[in-house]
Amino acid sequence: MAYSHVLLGAExxxxxxxxRHIGVRDLGSALREGFADFNxxxxxxxxxxxIYPIIGLVAARFAFGYSVLPLIYPLATGFALxxxxxxxxxxxxSRRREAGLDVSAARSFDVLQSSSIGAITALGLxxxxxxxxxxxxxxxxxxxxFGYAEPASLTQFAQDVLTTQKGWALIALGNGVxxxxxxxxxxxxxxxxxxxxxRDVGAAVALMTSIQVVLKNPVTMAVWGLIVxxxxxxxxxxxxxxxxxxxxxxxxATWHLYRKAVDAEISARPKMRPxxxxxxxxxxxxxxxxxxxx
Numbered sequence: 001m002a003y004s005h006v007l008l009g010a011e012x013x014x015x016x017x018x019x020r021h022i023g024v025r026d027l028g029s030a031l032r033e034g035f036a037d038f039n040x041x042x043x044x045x046x047x048x049x050x051i052y053p054i055i056g057l058v059a060a061r062f063a064f065g066y067s068v069l070p071l072i073y074p075l076a077t078g079f080a081l082x083x084x085x086x087x088x089x090x091x092x093x094s095r096r097r098e099a100g101l102d103v104s105a106a107r108s109f110d111v112l113q114s115s116s117i118g119a120i121t122a123l124g125l126x127x128x129x130x131x132x133x134x135x136x137x138x139x140x141x142x143x144x145x146f147g148y149a150e151p152a153s154l155t156q157f158a159q160d161v162l163t164t165q166k167g168w169a170l171i172a173l174g175n176g177v178x179x180x181x182x183x184x185x186x187x188x189x190x191x192x193x194x195x196x197x198x199r200d201v202g203a204a205v206a207l208m209t210s211i212q213v214v215l216k217n218p219v220t221m222a223v224w225g226l227i228v229x230x231x232x233x234x235x236x237x238x239x240x241x242x243x244x245x246x247x248x249x250x251x252x253a254t255w256h257l258y259r260k261a262v263d264a265e266i267s268a269r270p271k272m273r274p275x276x277x278x279x280x281x282x283x284x285x286x287x288x289x290x291x292x293x294x
Contacts, residue, residue: 016266017201019212022220026260027227034253037094038245041103069151074138076240077178080232081131083247084189085124090251091197091258098259114270116196119203123192127185134181138174145170186225187214194258199267213261224257 089108097103111117145166151157161167191213192206201209214221228250235246 016264017195017199017205017209018263019209019216020261020263022217022257022261024220024223027220027224027257030253030256030260031227031249033256034094034249034251037090037097037252037255038249040097041093042248069154069157070142070146071135071139074135074174074178076236078131078134078138080228081134081181081185082124082127083232083250084185084193084254085120085127087247087251087254088120088193088197090248091194091255094252094255095194095198098255110272111197113273114197114200115273116200116270119201119206120193120196122203123188123196123207127189130181130185130188134178137177137181141174141177142170145173182225182229186221186228187211190214190221190224191254191258191262194255195262195264196270197255198258198269199264200270201264201267209262209264217261 088111092108092111093103096107101107111120114120146160151160161170188207188210190210192203192210195201195206195209196203231246231250232243235242
């Protein structure tokens with residue numbers, strides 16, 4: 001039953017979710033509403049998203065220190081692949097603000113006590129797998145182009161990539177393949193995570209709903225993907241610091257995009273589990289990490 005709930009949510013017999021047509025104007029409206037949410041809770045949103053520039057800087061340091069220079073760009077761009085999962089707290093803040101509830105930073109973690117957490121984790125793991133495959137493919141493309149020899153220096157690496165035919169081929173092929181991965185994640189995560197924050201529909205229903213949104217609004221969602229990519233690129237300059245604003249705005253905007261694209265009002269809301277008061281013992285590990293499995 002636990003696994004059935006993860007896949008199908010609270011209503012295994014039927015789930016009431018309707019996908020709407022949306023236009024480019026709706027994207028602009030979602031961005032404005034997302035920015036309004038950010039303005040209403042700027043301290044909380046920045047606090048939640050400081051991990052993005054920190055991870056970016058740590059990744060860059062790792063790359064320089066361990067001679068994996070060719071993976072800096074795939075790492076930086078690849079973080080967008082797990083963005084839909086990482087923005088869970090932002091969806092929760094937008095949901096609570098829309099409902100007129102408390103939007104303090106602590107409330108952003110209420111989603112961890114939701115009955116949807118199993119489905120959210122399942123889709124999050126799926127995005128992590130996609131991220132890992134992207135890094136492996138990006139590395140394979142570099143090896144196929146330049147071989148296994150490590151770059152002698154940052155200057156030499158930049159010269160090889162930017163001024164040679166092999167480098168231009170690497171840029172074209174790498175970005176082309178990266179676009180396919182981005183399209184895959186957009187299809188998987190366009191509205192699936194906000195839907196699971198809002199409704200207990202299960203991973204399978206959330207995934208299919210996200211796919212339906214993209215199929216029903218291909219042009220609009222393609223424009224949304226370009227907007228997200230452009231804003232993330234701008235936010236990564238300088239040193240990823242701009243992401244402390246860009247990421248929360250996009251996270252909040254994604255919630256409002258979900259609200260415009262999906263009608264799930266009839267579906268059951270997630271139930272919140274009470275905070276555990278009993279002591280936890282080492283013998284319960286790792287089962288106590290997965291409270292939705294009984």
